[in-house]
Amino acid sequence: MKQFLSVADAGDPSALAHLARQLKAAPWVHASLGQRKTLGLLFLNPSLRTRMSTQKAARHLGMDVMVMNMDQEGWRLETQDGAVMDGDKAEHIADAAAVIAQYCDIVGIRAFPGLQDRAADYAETFIRQFQRYSSVPVLSLESATRHPLQSLADLVTVQEHWHAPQAPKVVLAWAPHPRALPQAVANSFAEWMLAAGYPLTIAHPQGYALDPQFTTGAQITHHLREAVADADFVYIKSWSAWEPYGQVLCRDTGWMLTEAHLPKASTRIMHCLPVRRGVELSHELLEGPHALVQAQAGNRVWAAQAILVRLLEGLTNESTSPSVYSAKL
Amino acid sequence: MKQFLSVADAGDPSALAHLARQLKAAPWVHASLGQRKTLGLLFLNPSLRTRMSTQKAARHLGMDVMVMNMDQEGWRLETQDGAVMDGDKAEHIADAAAVIAQYCDIVGIRAFPGLQDRAADYAETFIRQFQRYSSVPVLSLESATRHPLQSLADLVTVQEHWHAPQAPKVVLAWAPHPRALPQAVANSFAEWMLAAGYPLTIAHPQGYALDPQFTTGAQITHHLREAVADADFVYIKSWSAWEPYGQVLCRDTGWMLTEAHLPKASTRIMHCLPVRRGVELSHELLEGPHALVQAQAGNRVWAAQAILVRLLEGLTNESTSPSVYSAKL
Amino acid sequence: MKQFLSVADAGDPSALAHLARQLKAAPWVHASLGQRKTLGLLFLNPSLRTRMSTQKAARHLGMDVMVMNMDQEGWRLETQDGAVMDGDKAEHIADAAAVIAQYCDIVGIRAFPGLQDRAADYAETFIRQFQRYSSVPVLSLESATRHPLQSLADLVTVQEHWHAPQAPKVVLAWAPHPRALPQAVANSFAEWMLAAGYPLTIAHPQGYALDPQFTTGAQITHHLREAVADADFVYIKSWSAWEPYGQVLCRDTGWMLTEAHLPKASTRIMHCLPVRRGVELSHELLEGPHALVQAQAGNRVWAAQAILVRLLEGLTNESTSPSVYSAKL
Numbered sequence: 013m014k015q016f017l018s019v020a021d022a023g024d025p026s027a028l029a030h031l032a033r034q035l036k037a038a039p040w041v042h043a044s045l046g047q048r049k050t051l052g053l054l055f056l057n058p059s060l061r062t063r064m065s066t067q068k069a070a071r072h073l074g075m076d077v078m079v080m081n082m083d084q085e086g087w088r089l090e091t092q093d094g095a096v097m098d099g100d101k102a103e104h105i106a107d108a109a110a111v112i113a114q115y116c117d118i119v120g121i122r123a124f125p126g127l128q129d130r131a132a133d134y135a136e137t138f139i140r141q142f143q144r145y146s147s148v149p150v151l152s153l154e155s156a157t158r159h160p161l162q163s164l165a166d167l168v169t170v171q172e173h174w175h176a177p178q179a180p181k182v183v184l185a186w187a188p189h190p191r192a193l194p195q196a197v198a199n200s201f202a203e204w205m206l207a208a209g210y211p212l213t214i215a216h217p218q219g220y221a222l223d224p225q226f227t228t229g230a231q232i233t234h235h236l237r238e239a240v241a242d243a244d245f246v247y248i249k250s251w252s253a254w255e256p257y258g259q260v261l262c263r264d265t266g267w268m269l270t271e272a273h274l275p276k277a278s279t280r281i282m283h284c285l286p287v288r289r290g291v292e293l294s295h296e297l298l299e300g301p302h303a304l305v306q307a308q309a310g311n312r313v314w315a316a317q318a319i320l321v322r323l324l325e326g327l328t329n330e331s332t333s334p335s336v337y338s339a340k341l
Numbered sequence: 342m343k344q345f346l347s348v349a350d351a352g353d354p355s356a357l358a359h360l361a362r363q364l365k366a367a368p369w370v371h372a373s374l375g376q377r378k379t380l381g382l383l384f385l386n387p388s389l390r391t392r393m394s395t396q397k398a399a400r401h402l403g404m405d406v407m408v409m410n411m412d413q414e415g416w417r418l419e420t421q422d423g424a425v426m427d428g429d430k431a432e433h434i435a436d437a438a439a440v441i442a443q444y445c446d447i448v449g450i451r452a453f454p455g456l457q458d459r460a461a462d463y464a465e466t467f468i469r470q471f472q473r474y475s476s477v478p479v480l481s482l483e484s485a486t487r488h489p490l491q492s493l494a495d496l497v498t499v500q501e502h503w504h505a506p507q508a509p510k511v512v513l514a515w516a517p518h519p520r521a522l523p524q525a526v527a528n529s530f531a532e533w534m535l536a537a538g539y540p541l542t543i544a545h546p547q548g549y550a551l552d553p554q555f556t557t558g559a560q561i562t563h564h565l566r567e568a569v570a571d572a573d574f575v576y577i578k579s580w581s582a583w584e585p586y587g588q589v590l591c592r593d594t595g596w597m598l599t600e601a602h603l604p605k606a607s608t609r610i611m612h613c614l615p616v617r618r619g620v621e622l623s624h625e626l627l628e629g630p631h632a633l634v635q636a637q638a639g640n641r642v643w644a645a646q647a648i649l650v651r652l653l654e655g656l657t658n659e660s661t662s663p664s665v666y667s668a669k670l
Numbered sequence: 671m672k673q674f675l676s677v678a679d680a681g682d683p684s685a686l687a688h689l690a691r692q693l694k695a696a697p698w699v700h701a702s703l704g705q706r707k708t709l710g711l712l713f714l715n716p717s718l719r720t721r722m723s724t725q726k727a728a729r730h731l732g733m734d735v736m737v738m739n740m741d742q743e744g745w746r747l748e749t750q751d752g753a754v755m756d757g758d759k760a761e762h763i764a765d766a767a768a769v770i771a772q773y774c775d776i777v778g779i780r781a782f783p784g785l786q787d788r789a790a791d792y793a794e795t796f797i798r799q800f801q802r803y804s805s806v807p808v809l810s811l812e813s814a815t816r817h818p819l820q821s822l823a824d825l826v827t828v829q830e831h832w833h834a835p836q837a838p839k840v841v842l843a844w845a846p847h848p849r850a851l852p853q854a855v856a857n858s859f860a861e862w863m864l865a866a867g868y869p870l871t872i873a874h875p876q877g878y879a880l881d882p883q884f885t886t887g888a889q890i891t892h893h894l895r896e897a898v899a900d901a902d903f904v905y906i907k908s909w910s911a912w913e914p915y916g917q918v919l920c921r922d923t924g925w926m927l928t929e930a931h932l933p934k935a936s937t938r939i940m941h942c943l944p945v946r947r948g949v950e951l952s953h954e955l956l957e958g959p960h961a962l963v964q965a966q967a968g969n970r971v972w973a974a975q976a977i978l979v980r981l982l983e984g985l986t987n988e989s990t991s992p993s994v995y996s997a998k999l
Contacts, residue, residue, distance in 0.1 A: 068405075078725050095947065107947075309439075384743070389761070615765065638768075
């Protein structure tokens, strides 16, 4: 594997999920695979689960980790080619990416969307520009439009909790939230479930359609109750509107999932966290037997570790030797 | 040991201090005890000594350390059960604690008091809620009302500098400070000295009484000079008032300790640092032969290491195996 | 080596550069030299290259690294002796330095100038006070007036790209910048090139003269085009004025270096990064064959590693034993 930005880089998603489950059963089996390799983690936005689970996964593989909170510990980066940099951005991403690639064997990047300009967000400007100017594998820690490490952990969690021969019925259900949130987790969840061959229904209010590039093949509905009534897995997630882009259009509390929505005792509910209790989901559901949210969070370690294994395997032996430095320059 | 929140978790304080002194003499003797174990350090407030000494102690034991500045690198946590989370707190501590416990074998937490609501502070809401929802040992890095790692280091320091058969005379003396400070260090010092069986005098202005749960057995005075005149150890510390809670009531510079207060050459003075020179203590005292403050700071490493040894010994072998993940969920 | 604050600590600069190049060819040859030694990195200002390259260098030597963003994760330090600390500075550098020295075997410090008071900046108050009160080697990660790790990496880069028997012609050329910047990189570059025995020309507008303590022996000119026309290496750097100190006096875009300034194809251009593209340098130059800026950034690892090797060699065997703690106190 040479990069991990979306399901398209995953090959067979179920094979990756299988590897993650093997690592969960034997975390230290590749304890020296990453020795003398450095993972750089570049955060432009806050992170709890991604930050900790990815560090832990890297340590299981013997990697060194360097965390950099770019805006707090460094400065803002210019992403536009040809810019005259006389404003508040101290360094061009072309320069920073090439430098960081000299210090790291793999670089993970978290870069949220601005939610102002849909075209810019969906062009994935930051992570694509970083990748263009760096020479090492780039790993998404959640980009403007996708969160593939989360989706792989979600797939692992579904597979751990589904033992019937037929595919499970999966529903992605929009939820209210006081703030406008990215569409990344919803986009990625949709594309991963569809890639895994699971029938997917997406329930959301008017105006909250997701980009069809992620959802083609899914059934779309505006009726939460009907959608979730016979679901095997319900994934709750808030996201902001597609049009007008990045806005909060709906505050209807009827979209908060409660036990009353789930007639089937076997329905499992999922959420990537952090979750607004009492707004997106009821406290009761989160703490009750339907919930898989802690299992998902735990599986973040094994998803990250599976990806790091594949990325490490994809490094050539010469990748950290001094000659590469000269070759780059 | 299953948690370390107060002297009540210490068993025999002098035995712990003895272990700390053994580790100081041989820092690497347990260099593999913590191998493949992860210590998470969660800071809600600034830290210098605690941050560095605890990391160093963990490395002496072969542990991996993940530091998380929760408010800067993550977001604010809701601690109230049943809250409707439509405000500025992005995640409930119930969810965050359960997640972090999946990534760490031991979690250290620093959470200062708000100094607005005494009942809430003295309920130790943050650290207690975190512990309630996590499944791993919790280690206080200073909570709203206690700082037990500091007190253990203080006990070690006293024992290193006291060789007489009788118990030393110990005085805890309030000092002025431009800001309202927590009562945590003073509370903990009092309960540790009393638990160690040392006679303790507490000198403070009117209105600065500490909670009797920490001080019962100590002699209380409002006269600094008399209290310290024949002391063996004087612990200087500023704290804010009990009533009205969290206020600065006294700015009397007569409470700043100077050489003139110490007729006995053998009296040793202590402070947990950071100290306001020229306000709490004179420069001369801090840099002179009375001062033990640097010894205290150095002993923070060995205090933390002693506690980590006991917490690691208390882990069951299964604690990091995957099966625990399922058990939790 | 007992400290690394300027070229005066380097001994023979070319011998250090030679060591750096050896380490580049064999990064792990001293992989256990720093085992059980701790490098503390104390940042008072943002950092990307220095932060990551120094961590990486330390790991190549088996050292543990503790990073501390002092102002964000700790608090502001008072540097004035005898201050009455009733303001916004929570701890005196005398106390903090002595404490940190107990937790670390070597301490790196980044402390930029305030650019308000030239005498204070040029007294190097912060790093000198820290060093005065600590007992371990101090390593500059860029101080108020010097950046010696950068200069050593620059010297390595020049030597890698110069194979003629005579010394290269080196030019340090001032460049425009929207903000007032420290003089540190320019000062250090000048003193290192002169110490290495290279003829140096410095081109800058009126009012931008550097302190003669760094530049004596260099030729000074106010004409960019003539200075760079036959240069072998052109080092571009913006700095603020000497008089009135710390101000931006010149915004003449004619000082931005472009391809038109470089008639010789063999002229190499250098910059320490971060660079303002389109302001200090044209995009074309940075991405074209003249540029060595990425080579410089890569060499930061080997420069830092060479210095750490020398500092580690300078540690006595007793330096981390408990007895030193007592000796200190």
